[in-house]
Amino acid sequence: MTAPETLDRITLDLIRDTYMEAAEETLQRGGSKLTAHKEGTVAAAMYVAAAIGIEDEDAKRLVVQVVRSDAEMAL
Secondary structure (H helix, E strand, O other), rough: OOOEEEOOOOHHHHHHHHHHHHHHHHHHHOOOOOHHHHHHHHHHHHHHHHOOOHHHHHHHHHHHHHHOOHHHHOO
């Protein structure tokens, strides 16, 4: 599986931005933090799976690792 430390800065930034955009949209619609996290994870995983060619489940795990490692990403 791909690890966050092996990704370039642009890919990491796009994962973070995609996650936060989807999560914030969910919160603005009145969704819970859990739902926002799920929506953000799926959106960012779809991006990263297509961008670097990994399986969907691996992409989800990667997104969760990136989000957990970034203290500014807290919802």
